[in-house]
Amino acid sequence: MRHQGGWIQRLLQTGSDHGGTLSMLVLAAGLLSLPALAFGADATPAAPTEYRDIPYVGSRNVIWVVAQLHLLLAGFVLGVPIFAWLCEVVAWKTGEKRYDKLAKEFTKLLTSAYATTALFGGILLFLLISFYPKLMNYLTDIFFPSFIVYCLLFLVETATLYLYWYGWDTMQDGGKKKFHILLGFLLNFFAFFIMIVPNSWATFQASPVVLAEGSDIARAWAATWNPTWWPVNIHRIIANVVLGGYICGAYAGIRYLSARNTEERDHYDWMGYVGNFIGVFGLLSLPFAGYWLMREVYQYNQQMGITLMGGFLSWLFILQAMLIGVLFLGSNYYFWMGITYRIPGSEMKYRKPMLAMLIALLLCLAVWMTPHSLVASMEEARKMGGSHHPLLGVFGVMSAKMTVANLMILVTFMSFIMYWRAGKQETAGWAKVAKAIMGGILALSAIAVIVLGVWGYFVPAIIRINYFSTTQVLVVIGVMVTITPLTALLLKSAKTTTEMVWGKMPPRAGYALVLNAVMVILLMTLMGYARSSSRVHWHVYGVLRDTSPYAYSPALGSAAAIMALCTFFFCMLVAFIFWVATMGDKAKAPSASTKGELPHGMPALAGASSALDEPKARKF
Amino acid sequence: MSEVVKLQLIGLSVIGSGVLILLFIRATFVRVIGFVAIVLGLFTLTALSVPQMASLPPVEEKFDIATVKTPTDMATIGQKIFFSKGQCALCHTIGPSESARCPDLKGIGAKLSREFIFESLTQPQAYIYLDYRHEGVAKEYPARMPYINKNPIGLSKNEILSVIAFLQQMSGEPISVTVAELAVPGEVPAAPAKAAQSGPVAVAQAH
Numbered sequence: 001m002r003h004q005g006g007w008i009q010r011l012l013q014t015g016s017d018h019g020g021t022l023s024m025l026v027l028a029a030g031l032l033s034l035p036a037l038a039f040g041a042d043a044t045p046a047a048p049t050e051y052r053d054i055p056y057v058g059s060r061n062v063i064w065v066v067a068q069l070h071l072l073l074a075g076f077v078l079g080v081p082i083f084a085w086l087c088e089v090v091a092w093k094t095g096e097k098r099y100d101k102l103a104k105e106f107t108k109l110l111t112s113a114y115a116t117t118a119l120f121g122g123i124l125l126f127l128l129i130s131f132y133p134k135l136m137n138y139l140t141d142i143f144f145p146s147f148i149v150y151c152l153l154f155l156v157e158t159a160t161l162y163l164y165w166y167g168w169d170t171m172q173d174g175g176k177k178k179f180h181i182l183l184g185f186l187l188n189f190f191a192f193f194i195m196i197v198p199n200s201w202a203t204f205q206a207s208p209v210v211l212a213e214g215s216d217i218a219r220a221w222a223a224t225w226n227p228t229w230w231p232v233n234i235h236r237i238i239a240n241v242v243l244g245g246y247i248c249g250a251y252a253g254i255r256y257l258s259a260r261n262t263e264e265r266d267h268y269d270w271m272g273y274v275g276n277f278i279g280v281f282g283l284l285s286l287p288f289a290g291y292w293l294m295r296e297v298y299q300y301n302q303q304m305g306i307t308l309m310g311g312f313l314s315w316l317f318i319l320q321a322m323l324i325g326v327l328f329l330g331s332n333y334y335f336w337m338g339i340t341y342r343i344p345g346s347e348m349k350y351r352k353p354m355l356a357m358l359i360a361l362l363l364c365l366a367v368w369m370t371p372h373s374l375v376a377s378m379e380e381a382r383k384m385g386g387s388h389h390p391l392l393g394v395f396g397v398m399s400a401k402m403t404v405a406n407l408m409i410l411v412t413f414m415s416f417i418m419y420w421r422a423g424k425q426e427t428a429g430w431a432k433v434a435k436a437i438m439g440g441i442l443a444l445s446a447i448a449v450i451v452l453g454v455w456g457y458f459v460p461a462i463i464r465i466n467y468f469s470t471t472q473v474l475v476v477i478g479v480m481v482t483i484t485p486l487t488a489l490l491l492k493s494a495k496t497t498t499e500m501v502w503g504k505m506p507p508r509a510g511y512a513l514v515l516n517a518v519m520v521i522l523l524m525t526l527m528g529y530a531r532s533s534s535r536v537h538w539h540v541y542g543v544l545r546d547t548s549p550y551a552y553s554p555a556l557g558s559a560a561a562i563m564a565l566c567t568f569f570f571c572m573l574v575a576f577i578f579w580v581a582t583m584g585d586k587a588k589a590p591s592a593s594t595k596g597e598l599p600h601g602m603p604a605l606a607g608a609s610s611a612l613d614e615p616k617a618r619k620f
Numbered sequence: 621m622s623e624v625v626k627l628q629l630i631g632l633s634v635i636g637s638g639v640l641i642l643l644f645i646r647a648t649f650v651r652v653i654g655f656v657a658i659v660l661g662l663f664t665l666t667a668l669s670v671p672q673m674a675s676l677p678p679v680e681e682k683f684d685i686a687t688v689k690t691p692t693d694m695a696t697i698g699q700k701i702f703f704s705k706g707q708c709a710l711c712h713t714i715g716p717s718e719s720a721r722c723p724d725l726k727g728i729g730a731k732l733s734r735e736f737i738f739e740s741l742t743q744p745q746a747y748i749y750l751d752y753r754h755e756g757v758a759k760e761y762p763a764r765m766p767y768i769n770k771n772p773i774g775l776s777k778n779e780i781l782s783v784i785a786f787l788q789q790m791s792g793e794p795i796s797v798t799v800a801e802l803a804v805p806g807e808v809p810a811a812p813a814k815a816a817q818s819g820p821v822a823v824a825q826a827h
Contacts, residue, residue, distance in 0.1 A: 254648065254649065254652055257648045257651075257652070258648035258649070301766075301772075302764055302766065303707070303710075303766050303772065303773070306710060306711065307675075307710075310710075311675075311710060312673040312674070312675045313675075315670040315671055315673070318670065319663075319666065319667055319670070322666065323663075511652075511655055514652055514655060514656065515655075515659060518656055518659050518660070522660075522663055533675060536675050536677070536772070537675075537677030537678070538772060541772060542770075542771035542772035542774075543771065546677070551677040552674055552675060552676045552677055553674060553675035554674055555672035555673055555674040556667050556668075556670060556672060556673070557623075557624055557627055557664070557667050557668035557670075557672050558623060558627065558672075559667070560663060560664045560666075560667030560668065561627050561630070561631075561664050561667075563663075563667075564660040564661075564663055564664045567660060568656065568657075568660060571656055575649070
């Protein structure tokens with residue numbers, strides 16, 4: 001086997017070029033994992049060791065938790081720079097300093113979060129080498145060149161992050177600010193590649209391809225360009241934005257709940273809004289990316305697709321529906337509370353549409369959560385004439401689920417538009433026509449989605465998947481790209497009728513933000529389990545069999561316990577990072593709190609004009 | 621006490637702790653932890669309330685030719701493979717069913733010759749019409765049926781013959797596969813060379 005001998009040494013040698021924190025962290029991770037080596041060291045050195053174990057806990061469980069935490073932290077570390085950079089660009093374009101302040105507040109988290117992510121990455125690497133040497137040797141033999149690329153990317157990413165963070169205050173004006181924004185762009189650019197390189201290792205395990213004989217780079221490139229690589233890349237980049245947004249929202253929610261004065265309540269209420277907005281923004285497009293990924297999985301290997309959607313993992317997708325449903329409900333609920341409490345007078349005006357949207361969401365969720373086969377006793381099954389309920393069974397198929405998923409996206413988009421327009425009076429002469437067109441587009445698209453969904457029952461699956469479902473997705477995307485600019489144009493000349501009031505949200509708004517973040521984290525842990533379990537008893541699907549005692553995939557209940565544990569650990573880690581990063585602020589808080597930097601309203605996007613962003617316009 | 625019951629008790633305890641925190645603790649951060657505990661506990665309990673199906677790796681069937689004396693013995697082994705390692709029952713049913721994704725195999729042993737069944741298992745693309753709707757060279761419709769003699773299922777020739785014996789027996793047909801056809805491991809290739817060359821998704825070779 002090529003590259004087998006001494007690859008670890010070469011890898012460490014490469015890592016030693018970095019210097020500084022990262023190397024120290026990786027070394028520390030190595031030292032931490034040394035006891036694990038001792039636990040399961042093989043007594044017979046004659047045969048190559050394929051697996052090692054750790055007593056009581058099990059090597060698989062340890063790897064599971066550490067890998068999941070690393071992935072979640074990585075998602076956070078890659079999502080937050082996107083979030084921060086967007087806020088910085090908004091601040092630069094609009095001149096609103098509070099966006100810059102928000103961007104800086106989150107970039108400050110990055111330095112400690114980045115180190116923690118690298119630490120968990122190092123621990124994961126050493127544990128994998130210790131517990132799964134056969135698999136690691138196999139992957140190293142294929143991916144060795146991309147390991148080097150990954151190390152180099154880390155080097156430039158670290159340097160860019162340091163420049164971006166430490167140069168924040170000194171690069172505030174003129175050309176320097178532009179350079180700082182360029183640094184932010186580069187930070188995200190390198191971060192994207194840091195994400196997609198390891199994605200290739202993981203996706204190769206799920207969808208391996210032919211590796212022709214050739215140079216190391218040619219083989220690595222062939223393995224990297226596997227069928228699920230890009231779908232996973234796109235899905236993850238969107239998911240990272242969603243994670244970053246909702247975690248920002250949860251942080252704001254907790255700070256809002258513990259706010260000690262009006263300024264803090266104002267600021268964190270506004271921050272919660274921004275976090276929820278960015279989370280929803282990503283969430284609306286996430287199901288499309290997920291659909292593409294599943295489509296590629298089916299095209300690559302129908303067996304794997306069936307294992308996921310119709311085999312032992314089919315119930316997992318009912319849980320996924322529940323989590324996504326709660327996330328949609330939580331996000332909409334927060335929007336509706338915003339309309340009710342931040343825009344006085346709007347609560348009565350929008351009560352009926354909000355009730356209608358709530359009912360629509362609940363009905364959609366009920367359909368989405370209907371399983372294909374019901375859990376029934378023999379007697380019940382006999383009465384039903386099989387495991388499929390005569391009425392509910394109709395909702396258990398993909399055609400129904402695709403339809404309601406698209407409808408939920410449409411409803412959430414309507415919530416967002418409603419929030420945007422609340423408290424404003426359109427003054428343009430063509431406003432009535434524009435509103436009628438928008439209403440027509442929404443109604444027609446909803447009808448089109450339902451008609452295609454019902455029609456989907458009467459056509460072969462391949463027609464439904466290739467044409468009908470794709471058309472449903474395109475219709476919903478079409479609605480978004482049509483109505484969003486039209487609304488922006490309409491509100492450009494609109495008159496603000498109601499002032500935006502911050503800091504008046506009830507405490508349950510803070511808990512709603514926390515709930516949304518927990519749902520996203522749970523979803524990521526759930527789908528991580530799904531992706532890993534879809535390989536069943538293979539390390540590399542169909543190529544390298546898992547012959548360890550852990551070659552089985554645990555049942556959903558046991559897996560959910562570990563997912564919950566990972567979610568809890570991650571929440572605690574993030575809370576710790578936030579606490580450490582803001583410790584210094586608390587010490588100098590009295591002198592830093594100035595009226596001029598506080599949020600006094602929202603930009604036009606949030607439902608009030610920037611003309612009202614003056615201190616005198618605030619009303620409490 | 622089963623693992624599910626233990627986990628349910630843990631889940632309930634976590635929820636109970638969360639409720640107690642929300643009822644009696646005033647510190648905001650601790651209250652948020654209590655709230656998160658309730659959410660996670662509810663999630664775990666929900667996951668425990670759905671059917672608990674673990675995916676076990678297929679048992680490596682030891683095909684000991686010495687134990688196979690008659691075609692009926694082959695059919696017995698074939699039945700085991702049909703419902704386990706072969707994963708046939710994941711898509712096919714024996715008798716009509718609403719959940720069947722692929723053809724019902726009831727009576728298939730009487731309808732098709734053993735040679736045709738063997739070819740269907742090892743060359744599923746063989747009799748699928750080409751798609752001429754597009755310009756240029758006609759494309760192949762992808763077969764739903766996987767190559768049974770290749771990974772990830774990877775049945776050996778002996779195992780495939782046993783499955784055919786089972787299908788014939790199940791259809792009430794005389795079993796036309798004979799014990800003499802079974803290959804001694806290591807002497808005969810597992811599958812026809814043609815099938816081995818034309819996989820839909822060729823994979824990297826494990827070292």
